Amino acid sequence: MSEKRNLTLVMDFYELTMSQCYFNQGKDKMVAFDLFYRKNPDDGGFCVFAGLEQAIDYVKNLHFSQGDIEYLRSTKSFSEDFLQYLSTVRFTGDIDAIPEGTPVFPYEPLVRVKAPIIEAQLVETALLLTLNHQTLIATKARRIVQASEGRAVMEFGARRAHNFDAAIYGARAAYIAGCAGTATTYAGKEYGMPALGTMAHSFVQSFANEYDAFLYYAKTYPNNCTLLIDTYSTLKSGIKNAIKVAKEYLEPNGYRLKGVRIDSGDIAYLSKKCRKELDANGMQDCGIVISNSLDEYVITSLIHEQGAKIDSFGVGENLICSKNSPVFGGVYKMVAAQENGEMVPKIKISDNVEKVTNPGIKNLYRIMDKETGKSLADLMTLEEEVIDPEQDLTIYHAMSKWKNKTIPGGTYEIRNLLVPIFRNGQLVYDLPTLKGIRDYSQREMDTLWEEIKRFTYPQEYYVDLSEKLIDLKLKMLQEYK
Template sequence: MLQRNLALHTDLYLPRWMYIYWKEGRHNERAVFDVYYRSNPFEGGYVVFAGLENIIEYIQTLHFTEEDITYLQTMIGFPDEFKDELRNFKFNGSLSSVKEGEIVFPNEPLVRIEARIFEAKLLQTAILNIANHESLIATKYARIRQSAPGAKFLEAGSRRAQGIDAAYFGTRASYLAGFDVTSLASAGRDFGIPCGGTMEHADIQFHDDELTAFRTFASHYPDQATLLVDTYDTLKSGLPNAITVAKELAADGHKLRGIRIDSGDLSYLSKRARKMLDEAGLLDVEIVLSGDLDEYVIQDLRIQGAQANTFLVGTRGITAYEQPALGMVYKLVAREIDGELAPVIKVSSSKAKTTTPHIKEAYRIVDPETNKFKGDYITLLDEDPSQLDFVDLIDVRDPSFRNRIENFKVERLLAPIFKDGELVYTVPTIEESRQFHEQQIGRLWEEYKRLRLPEIYAVTFSDRLWKLKLDMIRKTRLASGVK
């Protein structure tokens, strides 16, 4: 829900090259770009792809206003004749993408754009901005969600996010990845995400005493109150006062929802709190833990036997705390030569930055008995692994070897989104994407989901694709005088 035109959400060199191609008479030549990333964030085993809904909206609303055109003319210095090209700009190309919520891996195409170079150039900055951010945040929240299966998770990081858009779309990413509730009202309204919250320390400090603050909250929301018990002393003040209010509510036919602990030794305090609540007959009162939580802290709390069934996550989720960027790239893989799309390659002394040429498809190889992922298989466009008797997947421990898979089924990862400029994809609701993500992450073996030192997932290039890449590397090096 971008709610604005983003034609100038682009690096200036991109419209400058649009002008150059127009001036050279090459602006109608076709090009193919792949979006992919090179390594998993957080030293993890996967990424959750997100942002497709925003990419679709961006393309559908993309146009240049007169104000945009005037600014670009000032910056780039093009003649008035070029203005009509910008006024008439519309994406008339084709775009394929993996679905939102899908589990993806390094060096496989996630989005494929085929269009006139004039159109494809402009899309680069916005598509990368959207997919990089939302996929990174969704991946972080998925990891946090996986740290405590069966628990309830609340997202409450908007005040710590890097800007309003980061908070808004980061909240959407959290829900996509399995969080249950957000505190951000705008995201609740616009995306239909369950929205809620507890109280802050200021609400207690603003009263003459803690018990009065608790009673005030509970009097207005007798069946929704979760009381924050660590403002003064969790065990000597907060818990006893919360228990008093809980008993008063029960006497009037209501029920205290829960208590929240935001500081101190959360493991120790939650166990003591659970004991005190149970001894008071309040077995159903939930314990919520918060305070710079992430997947590592929550996992440790579970190991230590912390008595909590709800976790409130803020800063370390919405900011993807330890990893500021995902690193998706937008690379040319084919261009029009003599009316046909021909492969192109970028060869680098850094192996990771050498691109994989030509138009590709990405397939998932699935075990038909368990329905679990075996590996991903990247092919040239005219290859179909479903017609093969076997597939050789790369051995991640020794890439010189392959593991032969004879009993398998195949799933295509890239779905058509735009065809000749028209949307041909039914955009799912956030609930449908959330359910799809839950289904897909459930099909990933636990070994790939380890928070530390996960197993490496096999992404294999077909023999034809691999040969094409090696041949083009050799040819390019020879042409450059490199042996």
């Protein structure tokens, strides 16, 4: 964002109390954390990873200002030695992450952090905050774009978002996922995405009559005229006045009415009636835009069950808040810690099987079928493992070794999904443009089987472990048992 804020204190207070304890130990040992999630929102088959650029910005600018230190001193929770340490702290570790726009799946590391323990702890909340939020919105937007089946989707959510940043970053995430543009002007300026919008009902009401409102707007924007036709009566006046303006002003002056927008009523019925009137007047090129509490389920129903005649959608609150599933459950768990000069795997055990973590510093590979170009599975391995695509590859369920699958050598390719972002605290990643992320995301979505992308009972995508990793995990579980 243009106006820089020092967001370092956007962290849970316990990050600091734990760090005081680490500091008191007189050591700052190296550790590794994985950031991952356990369940796809909306019971879907995938998520779209987003928010990495903002996470990078936070880490790059991590520092405690004098004001921050004074505030922490006022809490009387920290020693002067520790506060002095914080005043000089910067991130010096390594971070690897999956590129933004990539379709991702539960339990795989989206981000891998290796750093001194205090630094690794301090960045936890901010990483989760930005990645949870934008991944949630990008995922919802992708589902809505998918439901629209090629029709443009415009993000209209600012007035329903949870404050300024949620609107701006939500618009960014939605654009990554395929939305045509945003109604949030600031996001258009900041990120170079199309800013879109025409008129509100208040504009129509401000004129003596609907026709005058439409005519004035058409004269102001003759090349890009879309008229909101449901202020009074969509069929009795709105569509008729829109056609009248097109015939009496736009067409005689060499222009065409670009579209009409319907924001209330029985959308399917009204869209069919409007389409019939437009076509009867030789206006087959005039699009019908609809808005009003849309999501992927409503859009699917309108298109496939109700036969609605719609050319594009404006989607607000259900997208910008991911209203059906408003929380993305990303977590940040330690997977290794330095002991006697070596990085030793760590595991979190729980009575809930889904909360048992995968230990050790890991790589993440996407296995691609050579013949179809489709993704077969994602595979987590220990960091030191090497995969030869010419050899048979057996992959294992994350908890049950007897559940496995062998992929014949020579039939697949692999790609390491985790790319270097920071090395020794220095940014080594070339940030792509937002348009580049968006195009990349579409290409990556095309590698998924349609069964994984469906809304109802999607096929589960395999995120499996190598034999060495599953053996390590089961061994550690048995030892703790």
